[in-house]
Amino acid sequence: MKPATRPSSLDFEKRKKDHIDISLREESQAFVDQFSRVELQHCALPEIDYTDVTIGCEVFSSRLKSPLFVSSMTLGHDGAKDINHIMAKLCEERGWMMGVGSQRRQLFDSHAYSECEALREQFPHLVLFGNLGLSQVIQTPVEKVQSLVDSLGAQFLVVHTNPLQEVLQDEGTPQFAGGVEALAQLCAKLGKPVVLKETGCGFSLKTFELLSDVGLAAIDVSGMGGTHWGRVEGLRLPEDSLGYQVAETFKDWGLSTVDSVLHGNHSSFSGEIWASGGVRNGLEAGKLLVLGASKVGLARPILQAALQGELELAKLMERLETELKIAMFCLGCAKLPEIIGKRDLWVWK
Numbered sequence: 001m002k003p004a005t006r007p008s009s010l011d012f013e014k015r016k017k018d019h020i021d022i023s024l025r026e027e028s029q030a031f032v033d034q035f036s037r038v039e040l041q042h043c044a045l046p047e048i049d050y051t052d053v054t055i056g057c058e059v060f061s062s063r064l065k066s067p068l069f070v071s072s073m074t075l076g077h078d079g080a081k082d083i084n085h086i087m088a089k090l091c092e093e094r095g096w097m098m099g100v101g102s103q104r105r106q107l108f109d110s111h112a113y114s115e116c117e118a119l120r121e122q123f124p125h126l127v128l129f130g131n132l133g134l135s136q137v138i139q140t141p142v143e144k145v146q147s148l149v150d151s152l153g154a155q156f157l158v159v160h161t162n163p164l165q166e167v168l169q170d171e172g173t174p175q176f177a178g179g180v181e182a183l184a185q186l187c188a189k190l191g192k193p194v195v196l197k198e199t200g201c202g203f204s205l206k207t208f209e210l211l212s213d214v215g216l217a218a219i220d221v222s223g224m225g226g227t228h229w230g231r232v233e234g235l236r237l238p239e240d241s242l243g244y245q246v247a248e249t250f251k252d253w254g255l256s257t258v259d260s261v262l263h264g265n266h267s268s269f270s271g272e273i274w275a276s277g278g279v280r281n282g283l284e285a286g287k288l289l290v291l292g293a294s295k296v297g298l299a300r301p302i303l304q305a306a307l308q309g310e311l312e313l314a315k316l317m318e319r320l321e322t323e324l325k326i327a328m329f330c331l332g333c334a335k336l337p338e339i340i341g342k343r344d345l346w347v348w349k
């Protein structure tokens with residue numbers, strides 16, 4: 001909420017480290033009882049063998065072994081390299097796609113490009129996506145954004161729109177005027193597909209409608225139910241500050257991931273709908289696929305596991321895949337197209 005100042009590399013690094021530390025605290029999580037409302041319809045006669053179940057799919061003509069993905073998290077500070085290395089190694093091995101955190105630092109620090117170039121060089125087969133905030137996209141020529149995407153050899157770009165976070169962040173940039181037009185320009189001119197995501201507050205029906213003609217390849221709703229960026233920004237401030245108190249008021253602001261996916265389904269948006277925000281197991285991922293999402297992302301649980309090392313992250317990824325496959329088996333569905341958006345597979349509880 002301070003007046004905008006020129007960003008510095010030190011501020012950027014400090015903020016990114018704060019975000020990791022605070023998102024690991026329980027108070028950063030907006031627990032919403034959203035998944036228990038959706039009851040999947042058990043099939044007692046699946047007519048398939050468990051080994052028939054496969055979760056392979058495609059993203060914009062790149063092959064994936066799983067619809068699960070590692071949501072955009074970190075980049076541009078000391079700790080980020082090790083975390084991204086572990087996540088990238090396992091994602092490449094297991095055929096998951098993965099995002100890096102905001103590439104904003106590259107807009108004002110040319111040395112920051114090398115981190116992305118090194119990641120791509122080490123993991124040439126990984127499906128990797130770039131990340132930049134909408135308030136930066138509005139102010140940045142498309143050619144410059146293209147250079148960020150190129151530095152990562154990214155298959156596509158994810159733009160995050162996070163009005164609550166920017167307005168509560170002390171050094172935030174709550175300037176979103178012209179956002180829809182900037183997205184339309186980016187989609188038309190960038191040489192790669194563009195995806196728009198929230199960061200934990202979800203998408204309303206009205207927002208989906210505003211975006212129906214913009215040219216986005218997908219929207220990741222990133223709804224409420226997990227890491228909440230109003231909470232995270234509040235927790236960075238002293239308890240007696242105005243910012244902390246205002247953030248407290250908005251700690252449950254947002255639309256849940258389940259509701260956001262349903263809004264997407266009921267809208268005229270024709271791109272893919274992806275889901276993230278509060279997904280903590282493979283059954284929840286299965287529910288979101290049945291509701292109409294075609295990909296499902298996780299952030300905090302992946303970060304927690306990656307910080308414990310490669311073995312822990314591998315165990316988590318295997319558990320998530322297994323849970324998703326068991327849900328599909330018990331629905332009698334062997335392949336993802338048989339479950340995605342299938343209204344006869346669930347009821348409201």
Ligand SMILES: Cc1cc2nc3c(=O)[nH]c(=O)nc-3n(C[C@H](O)[C@H](O)[C@H](O)COP(=O)(O)O)c2cc1C
Pocket residue numbers: 019020023071072073074100101102131159160197198199200222225226227276277278279297298299300301303
């Ligand atoms: C430490 C951390 C850093 C994040 N940084 C970014 C970011 O740079 N860009 C972005 O689009 N989302 C960022 N996110 C948001 C996540 O991609 C995701 O939308 C959100 O955390 C909800 O998912 P979760 O409940 O599984 O954590 C970050 C999340 C975490 C936990």
